[in-house]
Amino acid sequence: xxxxxxxxxxxxxxxxxxxxxxxxxxxxxxxxxxxxxxxxxxxxxxxxxxxxxxxxxxxxxxxxxxxxxxxxxxxxxxxxxxxxxxxxxxxxxxxxxxxxxxxxxxxxxxxxxxxxxxxxxxxxxxxxxxxxxxxxxxxxxxxxxxxxxxxxxxxxxxxxxxxxxxxxxxxxxxxxxxxxxxxxxxxxxxxxxxxxxxxxxxxxxxxxxxxxxxxxxxxxxxxxxxxxxxxxxxxxxxxxxxxxxxxxxxxxxxxxxxxxxxxxxxxxxxxxxxxxxxxxxxxxxxxxxxxxxxxxxxxxxx
Amino acid sequence: xxxxxxxxxxxxxxxxxxxxxxxxxxxxxxxxxxxxxxxxxxxxxxxxxxxxxxxxxxxxxxxxxxxxxxxxxxxxxxxxxxxxxxxxxxxxxxxxxxxxxxxxxxxxxxxxxxxxxxxxxxxxxxxxxxxxxxxxxxxxxxxxxxxxxxxxxxxxxxxxxxxxxxxxxxxxxxxxxxxxxxxxxxxxxxxxxxxxxxxxxxxxxxxxxxxxxxxxxxxx
Numbered sequence: 001x002x003x004x005x006x007x008x009x010x011x012x013x014x015x016x017x018x019x020x021x022x023x024x025x026x027x028x029x030x031x032x033x034x035x036x037x038x039x040x041x042x043x044x045x046x047x048x049x050x051x052x053x054x055x056x057x058x059x060x061x062x063x064x065x066x067x068x069x070x071x072x073x074x075x076x077x078x079x080x081x082x083x084x085x086x087x088x089x090x091x092x093x094x095x096x097x098x099x100x101x102x103x104x105x106x107x108x109x110x111x112x113x114x115x116x117x118x119x120x121x122x123x124x125x126x127x128x129x130x131x132x133x134x135x136x137x138x139x140x141x142x143x144x145x146x147x148x149x150x151x152x153x154x155x156x157x158x159x160x161x162x163x164x165x166x167x168x169x170x171x172x173x174x175x176x177x178x179x180x181x182x183x184x185x186x187x188x189x190x191x192x193x194x195x196x197x198x199x200x201x202x203x204x205x206x207x208x209x210x211x212x213x214x215x216x217x218x219x220x221x222x223x224x225x226x227x228x229x230x231x232x233x234x235x236x237x238x239x240x241x242x243x244x245x246x247x248x249x250x251x252x253x254x255x256x257x258x259x260x261x262x263x264x265x266x267x268x269x270x271x272x273x274x275x276x277x278x279x280x281x282x283x284x285x286x287x288x289x290x291x292x293x294x295x296x297x298x299x300x301x302x
Numbered sequence: 303x304x305x306x307x308x309x310x311x312x313x314x315x316x317x318x319x320x321x322x323x324x325x326x327x328x329x330x331x332x333x334x335x336x337x338x339x340x341x342x343x344x345x346x347x348x349x350x351x352x353x354x355x356x357x358x359x360x361x362x363x364x365x366x367x368x369x370x371x372x373x374x375x376x377x378x379x380x381x382x383x384x385x386x387x388x389x390x391x392x393x394x395x396x397x398x399x400x401x402x403x404x405x406x407x408x409x410x411x412x413x414x415x416x417x418x419x420x421x422x423x424x425x426x427x428x429x430x431x432x433x434x435x436x437x438x439x440x441x442x443x444x445x446x447x448x449x450x451x452x453x454x455x456x457x458x459x460x461x462x463x464x465x466x467x468x469x470x471x472x473x474x475x476x477x478x479x480x481x482x483x484x485x486x487x488x489x490x491x492x493x494x495x496x497x498x499x500x501x502x503x504x505x506x507x508x509x510x511x512x513x514x515x516x517x518x519x520x521x522x
Contacts, residue, residue: 003410010407206391209353210452211381212408213374 011219015227018196018220026231029192033232033279036185038239040178041267041275045240047170049264050163062156063141065125068149075149079125082147087140089128096121122151134161182282185232189225189286197221197294204298214295221291222284229283233276240267303329303460303491304350309359311345311515319345321515322359327493329459332486334502335495336520337512343495346512347462350493351383352376364459381409384453384490386463390445392437398448399424399433405456423455424448427481443474450481461485463494467501479505 019026065083067076083091099121104113129140137155145153197204204217244264255262267275304327311320319342327333335343348354349361352368361368366379392401399420406416424430427447432440437448446466453461463482467475479501486492486507496502502509509520 006412007410202391203393203395206393207404207408208377209351209380209385209391210405210408210456211377211379213377216377216408 007216007219012223012227015220015223018224019227019231025192025195026228029188029228030231030235032188033185033229033283034235034237034239036181036188037232037236037275037279038243040174040181041236042240042243043170043177044174045244045265045267047167047174048267050170051167052265053262061129061137063127063129063137063144064154064156065127065144066122066151066153067124068151069122071123071149075147079147079149082144083125083127087130089130091125091127094124094126096123099124182278185229185279185282186286186289188232189228189283190290191286192228193221193225193287194290194294196224197291197298201298204295208299217295218291222287225287225291226280226284229279229281229286230276232283233279236275236279237272303327303331303364304493305360305362306346306349307360309349309356309361311342311349311354312357319515320349320517323515323517324359325510325517327491329491330486330489332482332492332505332507333494334505334507334509335493335512336497336502336509338497341512342515343512344464346517347464347493347495350460350462351385352379377408381405381456382458382460384456384458384461386446386450386453386461386466388465388468390437390449392445392448392452394436394438397434397436398429398440401437401448402452402455405452409456420451420455423451426454427451428477443470443477446470446474446478447481450478454485458490460491461493463492463496465496466494467496467498472500475501476504 065079067079071079080093096119100113100116100119103121127144129137131137131140141153141155144150207217244266248264251262251264304325306323306325309320309323310318312318323342323346335346337343345354349356349368350363352363352371356369363379364382366375368379371379393404399417402420402423403416406419411419421430421433424433427450429440429444429447429451432444437445440448446469450463450466453463461482466482467478470478475498482492482494483505486505511518511520
């Protein structure tokens with residue numbers, strides 16, 4: 001066990017030393033990886049922020065229940081009774097006069113409403129249901145629409161749903177992109193490690209002759225790949241931090257135009273750790289794939 | 303310790319380097335291997351270290367059958383064999399002591415103990431004052447001594463040397479042969495391929511002669 005740990009430590013320190021004595025190559029590889037990683041992670045962050053933006057807007061869905069113009073008093077009572085049941089959080093009656101008044105407040109529409117001789121708007125109930133799931137809301141909305149005296153209902157969460165649908169496409173794209181760039185990462189790492197193996201041909205051949213196992217020869221290269229992947233992840237962090245820093249003022253400006261205090265959120269510690277963990281893993285994987293082949297090549301060229 | 307029984311080695315392409323070689327080397331023996339270049343000396347040494355495998359016949363080293371030795375077992379066989387090469391095979395990306403420490407790192411010894419042993423080995427070959435030097439700055443004789451220090455640092459039971467004095471002038475060659483005599487006296491088995499007759503005369507010992515892949519015993 002102690003011997004095993006000693007081997008690991010030795011391999012790790014020798015890999016680190018090798019990275020330090022080749023600063024330009026190390027930096028270039030880390031940058032290439034960083035750019036590849038920053039694209040999907042940047043998109044992921046952007047979607048997270050959009051999602052949060054959507055969540056900030058009326059989170060509680062509302063159902064507007066518009067009444068028939070010829071609704072009878074009996075029907076109105078039946079509707080009011082239905083809206084007092086348990087599945088409704090609260091319901092507020094909005095008479096058509098209130099709706100017209102609200103409409104007249106809007107500057108652009110004031111001219112139109114002023115010219116009206118009678119109020120064309122229906123009476124309405126603004127209903128906040130208990131249910132939260134989309135299916136339940138749709139079901140409730142349909143049920144209310146069938147009540148006698150109800151002209152139609154309108155589920156106000158529709159636009160939010162459409163945004164969610166768009167975000168779902170975005171999220172799927174993130175995973176697709178992430179998959180593609182993971183392959184790129186493995187390729188970049190594999191290529192860098194291949195160059196390292198071929199560059200250390202003599203050491204590998206001599207080590208073989210004096211009793212090094214394959215595992216011993218492979219180990220420092222695997223560490224090299226993992227550390228290279230980690231550096232790539234950190235470089236991606238740098239790229240994203242720069243992008244965030246550059247986007248902050250325009251986003252704050254746009255938000256202020258909407259009177260919102262919305263701000264870009266940086267990734268959580270958990271997200272950062274996951275990305276770094278994954279890039280380390282992919283760096284290692286690339287090294288693992290390439291080192292076996294490169295060692296074979298070294299052996300063949302003996 | 304080493305037993306060849308009707309061993310033949312044919313390289314891809316048809317060249318037959320060894321033909322039906324049978325010989326036995328006991329533990330603690332000092333054996334010289336002579337013959338022209340191309341006579342098969344290097345091939346014979348490579349077979350013992352499992353760098354090459356016999357085409358036919360049976361070869362056993364330290365009780366292990368080389369024909370059937372698995373790829374995974376080869377490193378452990380080599381850790382008990384010290385190899386001295388004519389071209390030294392030193393690593394020029396590290397200093398003298400790091401070259402000698404390499405076999406101990408591979409064996410997984412702790413660093414302090416490794417450095418202590420490496421320093422002792424370097425001292426034995428007279429390079430202690432050059433421990434931090436890059437081997438490229440050493441003379442041919444010094445490089446050969448460094449190669450010997452690396453071969454011995456693991457305290458192997460068997461030392462194989464391929465033309466260890468091949469490129470050296472007489473004074474250096476005598477130094478190195480004297481070193482080999484010391485190792486022989488502490489019980490190491492030595493097999494030295496050379497055509498340096500003076501060295502053989504100075505040390506004495508058993509002589510095997512290779513000619514076109516066939517081996518014969520030479521009485522001293």
